Amino acid sequence: MQRLTRLSLILAASALPVATMPTVVLAQPQTLDFGDDAGDYTNDGECDDMRFSGPGMTDTPLLEEDIGHDATDCRNAFFRGELSYNSGYRAVGNIEWGGDNGDYANDGECDDMRFTGEGMTDTPLLTEDLGNDATDCRSAFMRGKLQVNPLFVKTGGIDFGDDKGDFAKDGECDDLRFSGIGMTDTPLLGDDVGHDASDCRKAFDEGRLQWRGEMVYLDASGD
Structure with missing residues (x-):
């Protein structure tokens, strides 16, 4: 993926439409639910x-349609110590992924x-890509290649970050998570960010x- 110039990394705060910024909601941790055996690859000794x-x-390649539908295989492997549960997946149904309207979508x-x-x-991130690279991000998240960015998690207090x-x-x-007269112009x-x-x-x-x-965070409270 290539960026044209450093200038292409800059997006003025006034260009950020607050009302349309995406949200991501994390559900509270719950008891592990293995699901059922309604998948096409159940009871073959492998978790799908x-x-x-x-x-x-x-x-073999994993399919979204097998989520929660290979319970026996996954339960047995889990209790044999051959599997770990990727806790981030408890949130997958509540994430507002957005669309594929970014310049670097589907790459x-x-x-x-x-x-x-x-x-x-591995290139610099643009604020204009918030919620505009849904297919790429959803696919990587489902494969366990992404986690939620803690800087966008509101857990009852604001994480201001550091001075780096x-x-x-x-x-x-200069942190776009804020607005007001204290912001840079x-x-x-x-x-x-952070x-x-x-x-x-x-x-x-x-x-x-x-x-x-709150327009872009992942609400760990589940509210």
Whole structure:
């Protein structure tokens, strides 16, 4: 995947339509439900449910339609210690993946900064790709190649992050998860998310910022 110039990484905050930013909702952890044996590959001694990983899995391609439909094989392998459960899959039904409207959709790499992991692109992330690379991100997530980005998880408190950004400690907040008079008036970069903590925390505590992350976060409360 190629980017044209550094300028293509920049998206002004005013261009971010808050009302249309995607949400991702995490369900609360629940008792493991292996499902049933309604799949086409049940009772063959191999687990075909992509919610799991390990030596007890089949070595053939995994299909979404087998999720929760190979219970006996997966249960037996799990209790033999041959499988582990990928807990992120408890959320898959509640993720609003968005669409494929991004410039880098359908290229086999996830460009949505709400996620992290080996299934992500290795090029800089753009705010305009939030919720616009659904097929790539959903496929990688289902294969266990992505996890939710903790910077977009609201767990009852705001994670301001750190001060590793290029524009940290300049008296202006550069983190696009916020809005208000405490924000910088220069274009916002995706790679500054969570990396201007001191500036953003100070402005937030002074009432000069509002948290807008609820438009893009993964709500671990399940509300």
